[in-house]
Amino acid sequence: MPSIALPKNSNRDEASPLVRRSDTSSKPLPSRNVIEPSPTTSGQGAAQRVGSALGRRSNWEQLGKFCAVGATGYVVNLAVYTILLKWVGLHYIPAAVGSFLVAVANNYTLNRVWTFRVERGHVGAQGWRFLVVSTVSLLANLVVLHLMVTGGVGEIAAQAVAIVLVTPLNFVGNKLWSFQRR
Secondary structure (H helix, E strand, O other): OOOOOOOOOOOOOOOOOOOOOOOOOOOOOOOOOOOOOOOOOOOOHHHHHHHHHHHHHHHHHHHHHHHHHHHHHHHHHHHHHHHHHHHOOHHHHHHHHHHHHHHHHHHHHHHHHHHHHHHOOOOHHHHHHHHHHHHHHHHHHHHHHHHHHHHHOOOHHHHHHHHHHHHHHHHHHHHHHHOOOO
């Protein structure tokens, strides 16, 4: 058997791609079905995780489903908002809150049974987390809506834009917290 010449000042105990280690004290490999998060000790680790997540087709499919559900919620939200604003005569802020409540019920149901069905957990726990994420998104929506309306944009157009601008925050919050794998 040929010997491997080691460079000067080298130690056979150091890791080498040419030396097969029979050390059994290393950690076991994770299951192929589980995505193990890497440690977040630096920005590089986070950047690698983001890059890895962006490279997974399943995440893009899930985003597509989330956007399809969001489109139904968008229509529901704008329809209820318009009814509350124009027919009921509410101020635009309470109308936005009312339309949010109807749309969030629609979106939670569809996201739970279709978009994130693999990640199903306890309906109450997921529902609570979904409501928290949606409430944060609503608050962001109300800020954008108010700024646009006071800036001269029409109330319905402003709501339409505000919903679109807040969608990424809503998706990330729901994917990483509301419907996370347990």
